[in-house]
Amino acid sequence: MSSLRHSVCALDCPDTCSLLVSVEDGRATRLRGNPEHPVTRGFLCGKVARYLEREYSPERLLYPQKRVGAKGEGRFERISWDEAHDGIARELTRIAAESGPEAVLPYSYAGTMGLLNGEGMDRRFFHRLGASRLDRTICCAAGTAGLSQALGFRYGTEPEQFRHSRLILAWGANILGTNSHLWPFIVEARRNGARFYTIDPVKNRTGAAADKHFFIHPGSDAALALGIMHVLVAEGLCDADYVVRHTSGFEALRERVAEYPPERVASLTGIAQQEIVTLAREYGTQKPAVIRLNYGVQRSERGAMAVRAIALLPALTGSWSQPGGGLLLTTSAAFPLNRRALERPDLQPREARLVNMSELGKALTALDHPPVQALVVYNSNPAAIAPNQNLVLEGLRRPDLFTVVLEQFQTDTANYADVLLPVTTFLEHTDLYLAYGHYYMQLARPALDPPGECRSNVEIFRALAQRMGFDDACFRDSEDDMIRALLDTPHEFLRGITLERLEREHFVRLALPMPFLPFARGGFGTPSGRCEFGAETLDYTPPVESRLGSRRYPLELISPKNDDSMNSTFGYRPEVDAQTALVSLHEVDAASRGISSGDRVRVYNDRGSCLLAARIDTSVAPGVVCARAVRWSKLAPDGRNANALTSDRLTDAGGGPTFYSCLVEVEKCAD
Ligand SMILES: Nc1nc2c(c(=O)[nH]1)N[C@H]1C(S)=C(S)[C@@H](COP(=O)(O)OP(=O)(O)OC[C@H]3O[C@@H](n4cnc5c(=O)[nH]c(N)nc54)[C@H](O)[C@@H]3O)O[C@H]1N2
Numbered sequence: 001m002s003s004l005r006h007s008v009c010a011l012d013c014p015d016t017c018s019l020l021v022s023v024e025d026g027r028a029t030r031l032r033g034n035p036e037h038p039v040t041r042g043f044l045c046g047k048v049a050r051y052l053e054r055e056y057s058p059e060r061l062l063y064p065q066k067r068v069g070a071k072g073e074g075r076f077e078r079i080s081w082d083e084a085h086d087g088i089a090r091e092l093t094r095i096a097a098e099s100g101p102e103a104v105l106p107y108s109y110a111g112t113m114g115l116l117n118g119e120g121m122d123r124r125f126f127h128r129l130g131a132s133r134l135d136r137t138i139c140c141a142a143g144t145a146g147l148s149q150a151l152g153f154r155y156g157t158e159p160e161q162f163r164h165s166r167l168i169l170a171w172g173a174n175i176l177g178t179n180s181h182l183w184p185f186i187v188e189a190r191r192n193g194a195r196f197y198t199i200d201p202v203k204n205r206t207g208a209a210a211d212k213h214f215f216i217h218p219g220s221d222a223a224l225a226l227g228i229m230h231v232l233v234a235e236g237l238c239d240a241d242y243v244v245r246h247t248s249g250f251e252a253l254r255e256r257v258a259e260y261p262p263e264r265v266a267s268l269t270g271i272a273q274q275e276i277v278t279l280a281r282e283y284g285t286q287k288p289a290v291i292r293l294n295y296g297v298q299r300s301e302r303g304a305m306a307v308r309a310i311a312l313l314p315a316l317t318g319s320w321s322q323p324g325g326g327l328l329l330t331t332s333a334a335f336p337l338n339r340r341a342l343e344r345p346d347l348q349p350r351e352a353r354l355v356n357m358s359e360l361g362k363a364l365t366a367l368d369h370p371p372v373q374a375l376v377v378y379n380s381n382p383a384a385i386a387p388n389q390n391l392v393l394e395g396l397r398r399p400d401l402f403t404v405v406l407e408q409f410q411t412d413t414a415n416y417a418d419v420l421l422p423v424t425t426f427l428e429h430t431d432l433y434l435a436y437g438h439y440y441m442q443l444a445r446p447a448l449d450p451p452g453e454c455r456s457n458v459e460i461f462r463a464l465a466q467r468m469g470f471d472d473a474c475f476r477d478s479e480d481d482m483i484r485a486l487l488d489t490p491h492e493f494l495r496g497i498t499l500e501r502l503e504r505e506h507f508v509r510l511a512l513p514m515p516f517l518p519f520a521r522g523g524f525g526t527p528s529g530r531c532e533f534g535a536e537t538l539d540y541t542p543p544v545e546s547r548l549g550s551r552r553y554p555l556e557l558i559s560p561k562n563d564d565s566m567n568s569t570f571g572y573r574p575e576v577d578a579q580t581a582l583v584s585l586h587e588v589d590a591a592s593r594g595i596s597s598g599d600r601v602r603v604y605n606d607r608g609s610c611l612l613a614a615r616i617d618t619s620v621a622p623g624v625v626c627a628r629a630v631r632w633s634k635l636a637p638d639g640r641n642a643n644a645l646t647s648d649r650l651t652d653a654g655g656g657p658t659f660y661s662c663l664v665e666v667e668k669c670a671d
């Protein structure tokens with residue numbers, strides 16, 4: 001028996017691809033991109049084209065287990081689901097009774113982007129328990145803050161419109177690596193004469209494919225945006241009509257940007273003065289011009305300001321009003337689903353404290369009243385991905401911390417579990433998906449049966465609720481009940497989108513005009529409805545941890561996404577381990593340290609160190625080193641990855657992490 005089933009890629013990627021799964025006798029034989037989906041367009045990225053290897057990997061976790069070795073050692077013994085559930089319920093009940101329910105901390109991120117398994121039954125469970133709430137800042141919190149300040153709404157140019165652009169700026173955006181389904185639209189635009197530039201401290205694959213690459217000092221993007229504004233204003237390249245009708249605060253902005261002449265911006269950003277002027281002129285005259293801003297710029301200390309300043313640019317040139325103009329950081333807020341009905345914050349006995357996930361190390365080692373006594377991890381691998389890794393591991397090693405991990409694979413974090421539960425993949429459970437890189441909502445039904453005794457997050461938290469004696473009706477909801485609850489909203493963007501329609505069509509475009517030009521006639525989500533320049537709070541200061549800040553260590557480390565993986569998700573693959581075991585250096589920095597390509601080097605700062613292999617290449621400018629994230633620490637010779645170096649200092653707004661504001665030194669290891 002062979003059949004073709006629909007699914008959706010659940011990985012944390014803007015593209016949220018529509019998938020076709022060929023199944024023969026219950027076993028998947030092929031995975032491909034749905035040719036009908038207007039953004040997927042029939043292809044998948046390399047890592048997911050091979051997802052069936054993961055699905056059927058002998059390393060999949062298949063049974064509930066309990067720890068028998070020391071924490072971190074990774075030795076476990078099989079137990080039954082009953083034993084697992086009873087043990088977890090008993091411990092959580094005891095801890096809640098002894099220390100208060102806030103001593104329980106959930107820790108999750110976007111291992112799956114599915115709403116039911118990502119923020120559904122789990123949220124209901126922890127709300128009802130009264131557990132600490134997790135502030136899910138690890139990825140985009142600073143960008144969210146900056147974009148909201150600039151636009152009010154967090155959505156932008158639709159990917160399909162990029163084909164109409166004349167100038168495309170990939171600003172901290174590794175499109176070929178992390179957003180590959182935008183690329184065909186850029187190819188189309190370039191075929192029609194568009195120019196494509198990249199602005200990034202790292203010249204990655206996308207930079208290599210650009211017409212021009214601008215090496216920018218890490219964390220200096222707000223200065224560049226202010227410098228571009230300076231030129232636009234000084235040379236009369238603003239769209240006066242758009243500015244008058246749809247913005248506020250232009251006069252104050254004019255004064256503010258006068259403080260950022262190209263000469264000064266050149267010294268802040270490392271981009272030559274004339275290059276800044278030319279870039280600004282092109283941006284002001286090539287119409288339409290569009291900016292693909294991605295989250296790279298906001299993983300620095302002034303990340304929110306950077307995003308805000310960049311996101312103001314299209315309002316100055318009026319490019320929002322043209323198809324193929326504007327800016328895209330995310331589309332996620334265009335899906336105004338009924339989250340309250342899904343997550344049920346009203347179940348909380350009282351509003352519980354909020355714990356910032358970017359400060360997990362501190363939360364596990366220093367938080368009090370009450371200290372964290374139980375940690376429940378799902379959809380995430382904090383032992384590898386969280387900053388200030390040594391502090392995180394110190395916390396995870398605490399003998400008195402009860403840790404539950406729901407996982408598909410035995411990750412770094414799984415090694416610290418007291419109870420380790422095997423979960424389904426997105427091919428094996430029902431879920432509903434929004435996207436952050438396009439405007440289609442999608443439904444996935446299980447295409448495959450779960451192997452072994454794997455269960456979905458929804459099933460696990462539903463069963464745990466029962467064990468805990470939570471008798472609220474919502475804990476008996478089916479997946480379909482939860483989807484209907486989410487779709488139950490009067491918002492016009494969701495008009496006509498029902499479970500039945502999603503079932504039939506698999507992907508459904510939001511009820512938006514075609515083309516969707518979100519701010520063509522203003523309509524910003526700000527108090528005034530205008531794009532508010534807010535010049536009084538718009539400025540640039542270099543990160544403390546940067547070449548213009550403290551100089552305790554001489555090199556700026558960027559640990560950006562690896563093209564062939566998804567954060568730490570594919571870290572068990574040997575080729576991914578090899579890719580994430582490298583650190584790129586400029587030849588000048590290598591020479592002064594006596595380092596050659598292939599040398600084993602120790603990268604270090606006050607927070608820790610990690611061992612990597614040096615690669616001398618042209619992807620970085622002097623002063624910057626780059627190590628792709630996120631390696632499985634346990635596969636490294638010293639049990640550490642680049643997050644042993646990154647800081648848990650938070651961004652200027654939003655409480656985000658500052659992975660890319662990180663000073664280090666590199667030395668050659670003695671053989
Ligand atoms: N292949 C692959 N795809 C992924 C992921 C993955 O791990 N691998 N991860 C997914 C996730 S979780 C996310 S959030 C998205 C993120 O997608 P992106 O935001 O595109 O990814 P990053 O690698 O974090 O950052 C993009 C670029 O920003 C650059 N950058 C770093 N600091 C600065 C700076 O100060 N200024 C400027 N201008 N650029 C800077 C980096 O060098 C990098 O090339 O990708 C998703 N897609």
Ligand SMILES: Nc1nc2c(c(=O)[nH]1)N[C@H]1C(S)=C(S)[C@@H](COP(=O)(O)OP(=O)(O)OC[C@H]3O[C@@H](n4cnc5c(=O)[nH]c(N)nc54)[C@H](O)[C@@H]3O)O[C@H]1N2
Pocket residue numbers: 012108109110111112117138139140377378379380381382385386406407408409411423424425426457559560561566567568569629630642643646659
């Ligand atoms: N140095 C450095 N560190 C970084 C970054 C960086 O660029 N540099 N990027 C940061 C960013 S942007 C992000 S978003 C985070 C991402 O960090 P995480 O959120 O930890 O993401 P992943 O590493 O992909 O791990 C997700 C885990 O979820 C599991 N999983 C998948 N589906 C399910 C499911 O249905 N149920 C359960 N229970 N588990 C499931 C997968 O097996 C995988 O191990 O990393 C951050 N860390």
Ligand code: SF4
Pocket residue numbers: 009010011013014015016017044045046048049180181
């Ligand atoms: S990771 Fe992104 S590009 Fe790759 S299949 Fe999934 S959604 Fe598509």
Ligand SMILES: [Mo]
Pocket residue numbers: 012138139140
């Ligand atoms: Mo992310």
